[in-house]
Amino acid sequence: MQQPVIGVIGGSGLYEIEGLTDVQEVVLETPFGAPSDAFITGNLAGAKMVFLPRHGRGHRFLPSEVNYRANIYGMKKLGVEQIISVSAVGSMKEEIVPGHIVIPDQFFDRTQGKRASTFFGNGVVGHVQFADPICGELADILADSAQQVGATVHKGGTYICIEGPNFSTRAESNIYRNWGVDIIGMTNVPESRLAREAEICYGTVALATDYDCWHEGHDDVSVEAVIAIIQQNVAKAREIIKAAVEKIVAQRSERDCECSSSLQFAVMTDKSLIPDETKQVLDPIIGKYL
Ligand SMILES: CSC[C@H]1O[C@H](OP(=O)(O)O)[C@H](O)[C@@H]1O
Numbered sequence: 001m002q003q004p005v006i007g008v009i010g011g012s013g014l015y016e017i018e019g020l021t022d023v024q025e026v027v028l029e030t031p032f033g034a035p036s037d038a039f040i041t042g043n044l045a046g047a048k049m050v051f052l053p054r055h056g057r058g059h060r061f062l063p064s065e066v067n068y069r070a071n072i073y074g075m076k077k078l079g080v081e082q083i084i085s086v087s088a089v090g091s092m093k094e095e096i097v098p099g100h101i102v103i104p105d106q107f108f109d110r111t112q113g114k115r116a117s118t119f120f121g122n123g124v125v126g127h128v129q130f131a132d133p134i135c136g137e138l139a140d141i142l143a144d145s146a147q148q149v150g151a152t153v154h155k156g157g158t159y160i161c162i163e164g165p166n167f168s169t170r171a172e173s174n175i176y177r178n179w180g181v182d183i184i185g186m187t188n189v190p191e192s193r194l195a196r197e198a199e200i201c202y203g204t205v206a207l208a209t210d211y212d213c214w215h216e217g218h219d220d221v222s223v224e225a226v227i228a229i230i231q232q233n234v235a236k237a238r239e240i241i242k243a244a245v246e247k248i249v250a251q252r253s254e255r256d257c258e259c260s261s262s263l264q265f266a267v268m269t270d271k272s273l274i275p276d277e278t279k280q281v282l283d284p285i286i287g288k289y290l
């Protein structure tokens with residue numbers, strides 16, 4: 001059995017990963033442009049790791065500016081099969097207290113169409129299933145890991161993804177709550193869509209940092225408050241990643257989740273009509289089916 005290759009996309013406050021051996025910086029250009037930063041590769045607990053800070057080191061890219069396609073394409077090129085996303089989120093439920101961890105199982109997309117969110121196009125049409133956008137097996141591992149390291153964890157929940165970069169109005173926040181969502185953020189869509197198209201399992205460790213602006217007993221969300229909670233919890237997030245990596249290594253078997261073969265029946269276009277250049281660009285993603 002080959003060593004697992006696990007990607008970590010660090011969100012707000014997580015710009016580096018600790019404890020790796022044989023660390024290298026890999027600068028990649030992709031057909032979709034430059035990723036958010038150099039990929040940091042190394043070994044951790046028997047796995048090969050590929051780390052990328054979503055907003056770049058120094059937090060330089062807005063949620064709408066992050067080049068999600070280049071990031072996921074780069075992960076695929078580096079052999080990543082599972083991505084652990086780490087994200088700061090607002091809590092939309094009383095019981096999700098700032099400092100708690102949520103492992104969401106659903107996304108609700110409220111982005112405004114400004115983000116490139118598919119590898120398809122340019123002569124190739126494909127439609128992947130996305131009813132369950134998070135890999136169930138990876139989510140189980142992340143929830144168990146969070147519990148193991150002593151975090152208060154909520155397993156399951158809907159993450160509503162807004163365009164940002166401004167936080168929500170009070171009316172929006174209350175309406176989202178009426179829709180029944182659990183947490184709010186700005187980044188996990190389209191990242192998760194692209195991971196599914198690339199047949200990479202995707203799971204999120206969401207750190208609740210605030211009550212957005214709906215809670216009468218708490219201050220409205222601010223960057224200052226978000227950073228304070230992240231700083232208190234970043235060590236815990238790193239412990240969760242390490243525990244999850246150890247479990248993935250221990251359970252290592254060929255993936256049999258739906259994510260691992262999501263493209264098998266997804267491409268609609270007659271193979272003989274797909275332009276050569278498109279085939280070349282998408283070779284790491286659809287090559288095995290052509
Ligand atoms: C600093 S609060 C807003 C910012 O934090 C979250 O980012 P990430 O998912 O990368 O941790 C949120 O989506 C916003 O981008």
Ligand SMILES: Nc1ncnc2[nH]cnc12
Binds near residue numbers: 185
């Ligand atoms: N309240 C909030 N809204 C959107 N993204 C967030 N990230 C952290 N807190 C957030």
